[in-house]
Amino acid sequence: MGLKDLKLPTAEIEVPGSGSFTVRGLSFVDLRTLSLKYSDEITSLFELLAQGRSGNVDVENAAALAAHLIQQAPAVAAEIIAIASGEDDAFEQALALPFPIQVEALKKIGLLTFATEDSAKKFAATVNSLLQGEDSKKG
16 A cells, blocks of 8 residues: 555534534645744744643643634634635635534544644644744744
């Protein structure tokens, strides 16, 4: 089996009375796109992830992080949902989704992005290391 044969995992998000949509994990390209468009918000989110969790990310708490993201940066949350659904042009629809649906979508996107707790911990440790490097340059 080769790379071309892989079927990337997805998750279904139910929208009561309206149907459903599918999301996938974010790729490096997706994260780069988000960081270019929402630099300040993404930096703030990475700082929260790195400082608040100190490298001990608990993937099961993804809903709390998703809720924080929606409260602090609703445009970023909507953009993440639109990108992960494969419909980059569905930003307005993602922004208008009810809050609990947005949280569920972001939680599933996070779990698909960080397939294991170890990968989330490694990512947080890397972000923390990078942020400490930036802080030492400022000081």
